[in-house]
């Protein structure tokens with residue numbers, strides 16, 4: 001088999017929650033450009049200009065925290081495509097209200113905002129998979145990719161809810177990898193990508209000042225990254241294509257860091 005055939009996603013049906021966001025849209029474009037039929041999910045159903053140019057991308061409105069909306073989405077995908085080959089759980093992000101302020105402590109944590117962050121970054125991925133992954137059962141083949149974070153394994157100051165949710169997402173990834181293989185055969189794989197730090201809308205105010213220069217927090221992250229820079233969204237695509245294709249046919253329950261070495265760095 002050629003390497004091109006091994007990594008092929010041609011004619012696969014892929015659903016990406018948060019597929020119109022900064023990282024999700026890079027993934028959507030790349031999968032579509034390489035022959036997949038891509039459905040991006042966001043809350044509004046609006047398609048950004050950058051994705052409208054690609055005729056193999058559709059955008060569907062669905063709030064992934066709502067079970068009923070996910071059930072309708074699954075029926076819609078079944079009607080339109082029959083089955084699903086790839087599910088990327090990328091909807092997520094921190095919420096300003098759930099961040100412990102620079103002059104605050106843990107005891108100032110807003111519990112409502114904390115719960116909302118857990119709901120979006122962990123429970124919504126469980127719910128989405130609960131209702132969409134049945135569309136992989138008929139073929140007994142598919143790839144589920146959860147988008148985790150460095151905060152899952154290394155607590156990062158101020159973002160407790162986000163970190164707790166992503167730690168839960170790593171556990172869910174490993175749990176489901178075992179569960180699917182045990183109950184439905186080895187064809188449905190569940191893995192995660194743990195991105196390092198990428199400048200996107202959700203973290204812009206934490207990482208950059210009004211004039212666009214880095215905050216001390218961003219500088220600390222860069223100092224802790226052996227490659228001494230933030231990532232670019234396209235740098236996630238190698239790992240994504242690998243995990244979604246037969247090239248990763250024996251890779252299951254893995255959390256793949258794409259982080260410029262952040263997770264390898266000991267601090268000296």
Ligand SMILES: NC(=O)c1ccc[n+]([C@@H]2O[C@H](COP(=O)([O-])OP(=O)(O)OC[C@H]3O[C@@H](n4cnc5c(N)ncnc54)[C@H](O)[C@@H]3O)[C@@H](O)[C@H]2O)c1
Pocket residue numbers: 017018019020021022023024041042043062063064065089090091092093094120147148149150194195196197198199200201202203
């Ligand atoms: N940016 C980073 O440095 C970074 C690092 C590690 C992990 N991540 C993770 O990558 C993923 C994508 O992040 P991003 O930086 O591209 O963020 P983004 O804000 O650009 O994209 C998030 C997407 O999720 C969608 N979304 C949010 N709530 C939703 C809901 N309830 N229902 C449906 N869609 C919803 C938004 O519409 C948007 O399309 C997130 O899970 C994030 O936690 C980002």
